[in-house]
Amino acid sequence: MRILIILDPLEKITTYKDSTFAMMVEADRRGHAVFVCEQHELSLAGGRTVAHARLLRLLDPTGKDRAWYALGEPAEEPVAAFDATLMRKDPPFDMEYVYSTYLLEHAVREGAKVYNDPTAIRGHNEKLAIAEFPQFAAPMLVTRSAQALRGFVDEHGIAVFKLLDGMGGSSIFRAERGDPNLSVIIETLNQFGNRSVMAQRFLPEIADGDKRVLLIGGKVVPFCLARIPKTGEFRGNLAAGGRGVARELSAKDREVGEAVAQVLAPRGLLLVGLDLIGECITEINVTSPTCFQEIRDQTGFGVAAMFVDALEEAAGAR
CATH class of the missing domain: 3.40.50.20 (Rossmann fold)
Known part of the structure; x- marks a missing residue:
């Protein structure tokens, strides 16, 4: 080819x-x-x-x-x-x-x-796409309303705020009920009502890692990369200093991956990267999902080989 x-x-x-x-x-x-x-x-x-x-x-x-x-x-x-x-x-x-x-x-x-x-x-906005799979997502809100964002924090106690076009852990804030900086956080992100913000209920399972689960050609890669936050940090992104640890998928990880793959693969999304915290999807990455080499280096599983297999099949070269 x-x-x-x-x-x-x-x-x-x-x-x-x-x-x-x-x-x-x-x-x-x-x-x-x-x-x-x-x-x-x-x-x-x-x-x-x-x-x-x-x-x-x-x-x-x-x-x-x-x-x-x-x-x-x-x-x-x-x-x-x-x-x-x-x-x-x-x-x-x-x-x-x-x-x-x-x-x-x-x-x-x-x-x-x-x-x-x-x-x-x-x-498929990588943040908003999780709304298609509410059965696998934590409670969330997308709004430009500062009042609604405050209400979400009041309801859940701790929330994570992020911009819809953020990447690599940038512009992600942890917001807590009673935090004197809450108004400043909201103003910084939503620019006094001019930008949409996603709020998600904080998932304490982040301490065990933000898992990247790869879907290739409608199939689930059997290993994920858990990106574990560094000390004093709640973001697991590798770009934010997280440590990557490859793990075999749990039964729930595989269930979530297979359900999402069944929906997204027919749309021409050959490669998808799910971000899971605990059992909840937090993002669905479709632009340039990564973690091939980290998984291969730690488990020996040929992610790139699986990808090129799927590419050859999709392009009619097999």
Whole structure:
């Protein structure tokens, strides 16, 4: 296959933990040709969505050498000319990201196979998507009302506030009943009623880790990565200093994962990352889910191999 990957600059990839790197290595190992481009190298020209792409040659599949790759000469090709396209641009999910989904959506109409499906990405806000699965979610509220946010804290005692476009644990606050800073927290987040805020009941199970459960091609990866908060912190995100510990899925983890996969996979969401605290889903990640390498390194399970298997099947290469 000829695979196009839309991603962040290669020189910024942290090879020892980056999931896109693991995908590229596995695809290359199987003899697939991997092409890369950045988000700004997508265009609509002559009525077609085109990519200014380069062939990637892996010089060091371990990624330990700083010169681990070489790039061919750039060439402009229709996205539909590739056998499969992976949208792996990391958030923020800003308007430029949205415009890229429009361009890729047009490519799909031209016959391109894009994963995750750009329409599905745009339609699944990673915070709000949990509302589709209330049976697996903790009590929550999404509002621009400061009064409603205060009322939610009063009702539940402790809540977590987050912005709908946040990532990596940024702009997440723990709010408690009686906290003299509660008004300041609310004003900081909702900008005096100008921004929507999600409130979720605080889950004390966070002390045991915020679990990333991966869904690939409608199937559940049998291991998760529990991201355990550092001392004095309630956020488990690795970007916020959390420690990743791979674990075999519990029966409940698998039940939740299978139920969500059954709904999301038919929408073209080939790769999904569920965040679970205890038995509750807190987010559903569809932009560029990670944790491939951490799970592989600690358990030996080939997450990237499972992903490329699913990609080959979805693209009709198997």
